[in-house]
Each structure stands twice: as C-alpha cells, then as structure tokens.
Amino acid sequence: MIKYFTDIWTSITTILGGMGITFIHLIRARQDNVTLQYPEERWPRPERNIGFDHDNYNVIRTRLHVDMDDCIGCLKCERACPVDCIKIVTEKAPERGSDIKEIKHVGVTTNGTRKAMVVTRFDIDMSECCYCNLCTYPCPEECIFMTGGPNSSRHPLDYEFSEPDRDNLIYKFAKSGTKEGLDKYIGEKSAES
Amino acid sequence: MTVDFLFDSLVSLFPSWENTDPFLVISMLIPLVATFGFITVYALVVIYAELKVSSFIQDKVGPMGQGVGLHAGKWGLLQPIADALKLLSKEDIIPSSANKLLFILAPFMIFVGAFISFIALPFNGSIIVSDLNIGIFYILGVGSLAVIALILAGWSSNNKWSLYGGMRSAAQIISYEIPAGLSLIVVIMLAGSLNMQEIIIYQQGGISNWIIFDNPFMPIAFVVYFISALAETNRTPFDLPESESELVAGFVTEYSGMRYAFFFLSEYANMFVVSVVAVTGFLGGWQSPFSGSLDSPLMGVFWMLSKTAFLIFIMIWIRWTVPRLRVDQLMHLCWKVFLPIGLFNIFAVAIWTVLFG
Amino acid sequence: MGIIRGEEMVLNIGPQHPATHGVLRLQVRTDGEIVSSITPYIGYLHRCFEKHCESVTYEQVIPFTDRCDYLASMTMNFGYVVAMEEMLEIKVNDRVQHIRVVMAELQRIASHLLGLGAFGLDIGAFTPFLHMLRDRERILDLFEMTCGARLLYNYMWIGGLSHDLPVGFVESTYKFLDYFEPKIDEFVNLLVHNKIFVERTADIGVMPQDVAISYGVTGPNLRASGLKWDLRRDDPYSIYNKFEFEVPVGEGGKGSVGDCWDRFYVRVLEMKESIKIVRQALASMPKDGDVHQSLPKKIKPPIGSIYKRTESPRGDLGYYIESDGSNIPYRLKMRSPAFTALSVIDEIAAGWLLSDVLAILGSLDIVLGEIDR
Numbered sequence: 001m002i003k004y005f006t007d008i009w010t011s012i013t014t015i016l017g018g019m020g021i022t023f024i025h026l027i028r029a030r031q032d033n034v035t036l037q038y039p040e041e042r043w044p045r046p047e048r049n050i051g052f053d054h055d056n057y058n059v060i061r062t063r064l065h066v067d068m069d070d071c072i073g074c075l076k077c078e079r080a081c082p083v084d085c086i087k088i089v090t091e092k093a094p095e096r097g098s099d100i101k102e103i104k105h106v107g108v109t110t111n112g113t114r115k116a117m118v119v120t121r122f123d124i125d126m127s128e129c130c131y132c133n134l135c136t137y138p139c140p141e142e143c144i145f146m147t148g149g150p151n152s153s154r155h156p157l158d159y160e161f162s163e164p165d166r167d168n169l170i171y172k173f174a175k176s177g178t179k180e181g182l183d184k185y186i187g188e189k190s191a192e193s
Numbered sequence: 194m195t196v197d198f199l200f201d202s203l204v205s206l207f208p209s210w211e212n213t214d215p216f217l218v219i220s221m222l223i224p225l226v227a228t229f230g231f232i233t234v235y236a237l238v239v240i241y242a243e244l245k246v247s248s249f250i251q252d253k254v255g256p257m258g259q260g261v262g263l264h265a266g267k268w269g270l271l272q273p274i275a276d277a278l279k280l281l282s283k284e285d286i287i288p289s290s291a292n293k294l295l296f297i298l299a300p301f302m303i304f305v306g307a308f309i310s311f312i313a314l315p316f317n318g319s320i321i322v323s324d325l326n327i328g329i330f331y332i333l334g335v336g337s338l339a340v341i342a343l344i345l346a347g348w349s350s351n352n353k354w355s356l357y358g359g360m361r362s363a364a365q366i367i368s369y370e371i372p373a374g375l376s377l378i379v380v381i382m383l384a385g386s387l388n389m390q391e392i393i394i395y396q397q398g399g400i401s402n403w404i405i406f407d408n409p410f411m412p413i414a415f416v417v418y419f420i421s422a423l424a425e426t427n428r429t430p431f432d433l434p435e436s437e438s439e440l441v442a443g444f445v446t447e448y449s450g451m452r453y454a455f456f457f458l459s460e461y462a463n464m465f466v467v468s469v470v471a472v473t474g475f476l477g478g479w480q481s482p483f484s485g486s487l488d489s490p491l492m493g494v495f496w497m498l499s500k501t502a503f504l505i506f507i508m509i510w511i512r513w514t515v516p517r518l519r520v521d522q523l524m525h526l527c528w529k530v531f532l533p534i535g536l537f538n539i540f541a542v543a544i545w546t547v548l549f550g
Numbered sequence: 551m552g553i554i555r556g557e558e559m560v561l562n563i564g565p566q567h568p569a570t571h572g573v574l575r576l577q578v579r580t581d582g583e584i585v586s587s588i589t590p591y592i593g594y595l596h597r598c599f600e601k602h603c604e605s606v607t608y609e610q611v612i613p614f615t616d617r618c619d620y621l622a623s624m625t626m627n628f629g630y631v632v633a634m635e636e637m638l639e640i641k642v643n644d645r646v647q648h649i650r651v652v653m654a655e656l657q658r659i660a661s662h663l664l665g666l667g668a669f670g671l672d673i674g675a676f677t678p679f680l681h682m683l684r685d686r687e688r689i690l691d692l693f694e695m696t697c698g699a700r701l702l703y704n705y706m707w708i709g710g711l712s713h714d715l716p717v718g719f720v721e722s723t724y725k726f727l728d729y730f731e732p733k734i735d736e737f738v739n740l741l742v743h744n745k746i747f748v749e750r751t752a753d754i755g756v757m758p759q760d761v762a763i764s765y766g767v768t769g770p771n772l773r774a775s776g777l778k779w780d781l782r783r784d785d786p787y788s789i790y791n792k793f794e795f796e797v798p799v800g801e802g803g804k805g806s807v808g809d810c811w812d813r814f815y816v817r818v819l820e821m822k823e824s825i826k827i828v829r830q831a832l833a834s835m836p837k838d839g840d841v842h843q844s845l846p847k848k849i850k851p852p853i854g855s856i857y858k859r860t861e862s863p864r865g866d867l868g869y870y871i872e873s874d875g876s877n878i879p880y881r882l883k884m885r886s887p888a889f890t891a892l893s894v895i896d897e898i899a900a901g902w903l904l905s906d907v908l909a910i911l912g913s914l915d916i917v918l919g920e921i922d923r
Contacts, residue, residue: 008530011745015515021740022250022514022677029249034684037257061698082610132613132704133712146698251680353561357583357904429674430746438569438672439905514740516747517674519905520583 061131061146063161064124066173070109070143073117077135077144085128086135089121091182094189103181109141120179126161127169196220196323224322228311236461237273243509244272250513280457283450288351291447295349299342300448300455306338307462314469315389317479317493328389329381332470333374336425339463340366343434343444346456350447358443361520362427362434368527369424369431375535376418379411379542380404380474389473396477399484405475408549410541415475417531417538419504422467424523426460429512436517468504469497476500558586561904565594569672569908572918576895576911583903588896592889595922603882608634608708608849611882616702618884619920621664624657624693625862627706632787633858633869634708637851645839646710647789651831652723653696653705655824659730660689661863662770662817662824665915669814670741672912673750678741685733688726695719708849711841720832727825734821742815751814752805755898755910759808765897766890769865771914774800774816775808781861793830795823810913817915850877864888864915884923888916 025032073090093100097114099107108114136145163169199220204213241256248255256269265272287296310332312322325331340363347359381387383404384395396403405411424431435443445456472478477500479493488496518526558579564570573594579586599618603611615630616623628650635642667682690700697705697713705712741747757767762775772779780797782790798819800812851873859868865887872881891914899910 007745014743014745014748015511018514018740018744019510021736022510025252025677026246026249026510029252029254032252033254034687035253037254060694080610082606082613130613130617131699131702132616133698134610134613134704137712247676251677252684253680353559432674433905436674436905438674439908441567513677515675515744516670516741516750517905518746519750519903521903522749 061133063126064129064135064144064146064171066122066124067143068119068122068173068175069106070111070141071119071122071173072109072113072115072141073119074140076138076140080134080138082132082134083128083130085125085130087121087123087125088119089179090117091120091179092116093118094186100182100185102185103178104175105178105182109143111141113141118178118182119174120182122173124171124173125169126171127166196224198319199223224312228308228322232308232311232458232462232465235465236458237277239461239464239505239509240273240276241270242506243512244269246506246509247513250510277454280450280454285450285452286447288447290351292349292351295345296447297452299346299349300452302345303339303342303459304455304462306335306342307459307466309335309338310466311462313389314466315393315473315478316497317490318390319490320494321390324388324390327387329377329392329470329474330387332466333370333377336463336466337366337370339425339459346448347434347444350444352447354440354442354446355444358434358440358446361440362444364520365427365431365433365523366425368524369421369531372417372527372531372535373421373425375532375539376414376421377470377474379414379538382539382542383407383546389478392473393478393480396480400477400482402484403475403477403480403482408542408545410538410545411475413534414538414542415471417534418474419471419507421527421531422471423508423511424527426463426467426508428460428464428508430515430518431523432512432517433520433523464505464508465501468501468508471504472497472500563908569911570918571668571911571916574892574916574918574921576907578904578907580904583905585900585902585904585907587900588907590892590895592892592918592921595918597923599923600882600884603879605878607877608851608879611879612707613702613704615884616704617919618886618923619862619864619867619888619917620701621917622657622661622863623701623703624653624705625661625860625867627703628654628788629858629860629862629867629869631706631708632860633856633871634849634851636858637854637856637871637873638708638846638849640709640844640846642709642844643836643839644789645836646841646843648831648835649711649715649841650706650788651790651793652828652835653693655828655831656689656692656723658824658863659821660686662821662915663689665863666737666814666817669909669912669915670747672908673747675741675744675747678737681733681737681740685730688729692719692723692726695722707845709845710843714841720835723828723832727828731822731825734818738818742811742818748804748811750905750909751810751913754805754810754906755902755913756806757808757813757894757898761894761897762808765894767865767894768887768890769861769863770816770820771813771865771891773798774813776800781859781866785859787858787860790827792834793827795827798823810909813913813915848877850875855881859885862887864917864920865891884920886920886923888914888918889921892916892921 073088075088075090078086078088093105093107093116096116097107099105100118103118105118106115131146133146200213200216203216203220207216210216245255256265256272258264258266258269258271265275287293313325313328313331315321315324343362343366344359347355347357347362350356380392384392386392386395400406405415427434433443434440435445440446445453448456477496479497481488481492481496558581561578561580563576563578565573565575570576575591575594577589577591597617599614603614606614612627612630615626619626663682663686667679670678670682693703693705694700695716696719697703699705757771757775759775759777762772763777767775768779776799778797778799781787782795783797796819798816800807800816802809802812803815804811851871853873853875855870855872857868857870859866861867866885867887868885870881870883870885871879874880895907895911895914899907902910
C-alpha cells in the first residue's frame, strides 16, 4: 500500500521535474538554439590554417584536386587509393623536362622535378571517393590534395558540390585531347628528323 | 441556441415567406460551416504551436522562412498551410488488399466523431450551436465514436501494424472513458446539472468560485480528467496506437494524403474538445477570473479560448517531455490508479459537500 | 485465470522500421502483444569488408575499419592499429598514445550519446534524443578540427597519427568537458529517473550474468549484468594502465541487475568515466613528440597471425590478422561486439510484449554496420 502511494508520488515528481527542464529550454530557446537556417546561414567554413600554426595546412576534407602542371605521373596516388577511384594513364614524354606547347604540357614542376611522363588521362571519380585522404600523402610533388590543403589559397573550400548527373562527378584533370595531341606531336617530330 | 437565434432572425427578416423549412436548413448549415472553418483554422494554429514549442524545447528554432523565393513566411508562419497543401496534393493510396469501403469510411467517421462534439461547446453565454441540457453527457457519448473509426481503420488496412494500432486504441479509449466520466460526475454533483452553460454559471464570481478550487479533492479530479483526456486523444505518453517507434504509424500506416489529414485533424479537434470540457467543468468556462470585471460577451470568448489554449499548451509540453507507456501499464494506470481515485473522489466530495457545503 | 490462446502471428519488424537501428529484420512470432520468439535476420548491410581487406594493403584497411562501426570509427581504427603495431613490434611515442586515448574516449562519449538518445527514442522520448545529438555534434567538431572529417576519420595510422593535434584543441576539449558534465545530470533528471522511463525499462529484458557470458556478450551490456570486465582495466592496451577510472557495473538501481535500465545507466556512468580519462590524458600529455616518428617505411609483417582485442564503445572488439609475409593481409577477421549482443535477443526478449522487445533491442545498442561488416 505504501509502495502504491510512493509510486504515484515519484511519478508526479519525476514527470514534473522533467517538465521543468523542458520548460527551461522552452524559455531559453533564443540562447540555447544550436541550429542554423541552412541556405541563408552556413557553418563558417573552417579558416585556412585552422590552428596548425607549425604548418600552413588545412585538414578539412572537401574534394580532391590535382594540379596537373605538377603531376609527374608516378601513379603513387592510384596505388594508394583503397577504392580505386583514381585512374591514370601516362605516355613517355619525347624529351625529359621539356615543355610541349601544343598540349600545354609543362616540363618542370614547381619543385624542380623534370617530368619524364605525359599524363594523358587523370580521372577521379568523386562518387566513389571515400575521403580517406590516403592518396594525398604519398604524392612526391604535393599536387593531389583535398581542396583546402596546402594549396588552398588557389581553391575555395566548398562542401556543396552536388551534381544532377553522376557523370559530372568524374573529374577529368588531364585535358581532353592530350593523347591525340601527343601522338600528333610525336608524329610531326619523327617526320622532321 | 445559435440555431434558434438564426432561425428566429431569418423568420423576422423575411416575414413574407410562408414556408420556413429552408430557414431551418440554412440556420443549421451556417453554424456547421462556421464550426468547420473554426476547426481548420484552429488546427493550423495548433500545428504551428506544436512545431514551435517542440523545436524550442529541443534547442532548435523550428520552421523559419528566410531569404528569397518560396519559403514558409516570417517565422515559418505559413508552414502549417504548406503542410496542409502537401497533404492535399499527395497521391491517395488505397492498398489493393484493403477493404475499400471501410478504409474510405474510417477517416470520415473519426472526423464526424470529433466534429459533432463541437455543437455542444460553449464559447460564451450565447455562442453555442446547441445548448443541450445533457451537454456534457452528449460530448462524452459522441467522443466514443472515435473507437469505431479507429478499429475500422486498423482492420480495413489489412496491415499488421494497423491492426495492432486499432486494437490498442480501442482498449485504451474505452478504458479511459471511465476515469474521465467519474471525474466529471464530481463536477455534475457540485453543479447539479448536465448543461454546459449551467455548469459555467455555477462557477460565477471569480477564480475562487471555480470548481477546481471548490474543495481539496477537486484538483485531483481535474488531474485525473486531464490525464484521461490525454489518453482519449492518443497524445504522448499515451500515443500507443500510433507509436512511431513500435508500430511504424499504428492505424494510419496505410493512409496517405487527405485521408491521413482527416486523422490528423480529428486528433487536434479532439484535443480542443477535451480542453473545452476541462475548462467548462473545472476552470470556470468563459467566466473572467476576476469577479465582476472583464466579463463582457466578447471577453467571454477570449477567456474561453485562452484557458483552452493554456491546456493545449500543457498537452504539447507533456508530449515533448515524457516517454511512452507500455500497453499493460496503460491499463494498470487506468484501472488500478485512476479508477480507485475517481471513485474515492466521488465519496469524498459528497461527504465534504454534506459537511461543509 | 485461464489464458486464451489464439493463432500466432508472424510479424516482420524491419528491414524498414523506425526502431531497428539500421537495416535489421526481426521476425517475431506474436500471440497478441506477447512475443514468443524472435529471429534476427542480418546481412542487409553486408559490404564484404573482411574479404575486401584481403585485396588492399595494410594501410588501406584503415578506411574500411572506419566504416564498420560508423558511430565509433576512432575506436575501430584504434583496435586495428594496436593489433598491427603489436605484429610489427612498433613502439609509438607517448604523445601519440595520449592523443589516441583522448580520441578514443571522446569517441566513446559520442557513441554512447547516440546510443542513449536512440534508446530514448525507442521508448518514445524525442527530446532527449535531440539533446544528445546536440552534444555529440560538439565532439564531432573537435574531430573535424583535428583530422578534417566528422564521421569516418582514417585518423590513426599504423605507427602514428595522420595529423598532430591542432593548436587550441586542448582548450576546446576542456571547454567541451566543462560544458558537457552538467548536461549529463540534466539528461539523467529529464529521462533516466523519469517514472515512465523506469517503468518501461526496469526489470525488463533481464540478462543474467551466465547468459551474458555464455553468449559472449561484452562491453556495457556485460557490465550491466554485474561483471566488472573492461579490457581497458583487465587487459590494458596502449597506455590505459596509467589512468585512474572506475568500471561501472549494473547494480539493479531500479529493478534487478542486468535489466534495460541498468544497461542504460551503465552507459551514462561510462560517459562520466570517459570524461575523467580524457581530463587525465590531456593533463599528462607530453608537449613534444612527432606523430609521424615511428611510421614504418614498408608494412610487411612477418608470417604469422595475431589476435588483439580492444574495448570499443560496444564491447570487446577483436582483430584477427593473418599475414603471409606480403604487404596485403592474407585474412582479416573482426570480432564484432554488436553481433554477439544481437544474438542474445531471443534469449532475453522472448515472452515480453512487443514494445519491450524494441526497448530491449534499443538497450543492446547495436550498430548494423558492425554486425554485417
């Protein structure tokens, strides 16, 4: 019998206690609010050097980007990718370290490496990418990175890259026609000599 | 009362008409249309309130229209209208294995059950569609119509979740009629009448004359009635028939579009009905809490609606605080807690009235 | 009182159901509201991870471990790298160890927050769920600040970490802990002691200790049954033996030992213990130390195998790795704690009402990604 009444009493007190907590949240709604009105307000994009003062580096993983002028075609990123979303095809350059103007091939990277390969295909399927960042570490020229990485000043941070067509998510970094241009260039070269 | 008033005024406006039957029909139709309009507008307001209160409790802001283009208006005020439009424009699906006739009938029946309760609700001394002399009894009676509709909805959907929902709600609503009725019997004992207006007039003369403060047992009766009313309207913590984490959506699992909207609308309409009954029975109806002041007919409507709104706010507040009961605990609460308390209350109030009344 | 028995009804809870925490199908036989037997059907989220790991190199396995238990990716990484480091006999420096412990314990809090919130949601309390998610978001912000990802981190590497802690991380973490501790009490007052919640969970789905042991249930579910078994204390890996913390066990606070309420409350207490560990680890963390210091040039473990278990938020997470001397694993097997937790459901939930079955399922805190892998 005593339990019957203590049960009723605890029910009333605990439920009223809970209602008190929710009421505090109700009247403090303005201060406690944690949401944003998405299309108008957005989470502040992380600052460029989000506290890594030793290294001007941003860890935010957004989407992959390749600076093709620096790519030497070493295929390390392709091998590092656990889901095989990077596809690279290279051709041997006719002359190591020389520019080929016809296909806008730059012979020497910003690090000073002379390229032996011409990258004719460099596709990244961002719909397959698992954002593990593993491809960016082995790159000897630091030319593949998540935008916001070491070269972030050149590329805006962007989370919103949805596409109406899935094919648009295949990023083709090597310019189209590179292969044909290279073949033509080599053909002309051999014709000259 | 309103019907008589309209009829009399129509007759006096057009004294040349011999046949007064059309007047009767018109004077009945006008309150019905007005009531329907009121329910719709009120439901939109309460849905908005529910969205906002729940959001504030959960540290969100709820619907907010901002910026350019198609959006939900300032502070999301148009959100319930957008919701209603969405429901209206949705595809109406009738499952192929459902019992078509009953499936279509159920949403109308549940709405009729909620709708016809409105004709006995007093908004002030004169605004009441029909001042029945058994008003409170009538409301309790037609409130049970919902049970049939819920069972129909649950059974005709031919879905196991719906069946569970229908069965649970039938057991729940029938059980909770009893403590609700017992609590109102106490009110009827004090007021000496089943008529809504007479119960309100009994509470004349300020806040101290309200039935809830009549004697020390009345607050208990009020709480019992209010919680039973929550159960009758299928609100959390008693939303077992449609508990979304157990029964998917209970008896409305297979309903979509406008048919679903009718279930939704009648839930909110029922909330209003039980709140008005609580206000009438315990909180002085349309009477001002301050004796002798602010009790013009217009203020009567204001007091009625604001007291009702307060009770509806408490319902929303409870909903977003507490978890849900289990089906056997629900029955336990009804038969082993509320029923004894309700019976005890009747005796206690009777003795109190004889001794001190 | 005679019991009227009718025909039993077979009911499929899931694969699309609000309370199955993923894509799980529970086939229950019900007699009215009473459930007589439960058969879980799994495999709807099977992504072939173990097989897939046999074709990628050892570093490339880490993103796959992330995706198994997607609510506790840090601890999944942690278990794998601890196993691999033992196999390769790599000693990592103290700073790395401390950072790993901080991350794993923050992840444990985040995982428990979601587990508790979802359990509350199963019972019908919506508000605590969103309060929990609100606080979890702050932990995810800390992770994002550290490694740039919010859910699937790939943060811990064999022999180190992908990034050092950013400047300001320690202060932000202290700030979060100061903010979070009162929130636990608020949560306890709002939900845990609520009479309706107690009625729904106390004495429901009691898992006796012997049943838990014979089914191989581990983690908070086992501790709720009264056994003080925590790998961080009993088989310390990394540097857990340096920290002072309690191992909370179920004491039957509202009902009997091993009921749903105990499983719930043990997790609440564990969050408090995790806060203690995070505070100690932050206080004793060495200021210098390169997180890439002991990264191996080439990962080619010697021929042989290893089984290493660690304490994930859901229990005993084991990695069995078999090496044939090449740079890809010959076989990789995960011992999933949620799988064993799910297997016990027929034993403890049969005979209860339909609502209780879902409460018991919620109290086991399963993650289907880890069960199916």
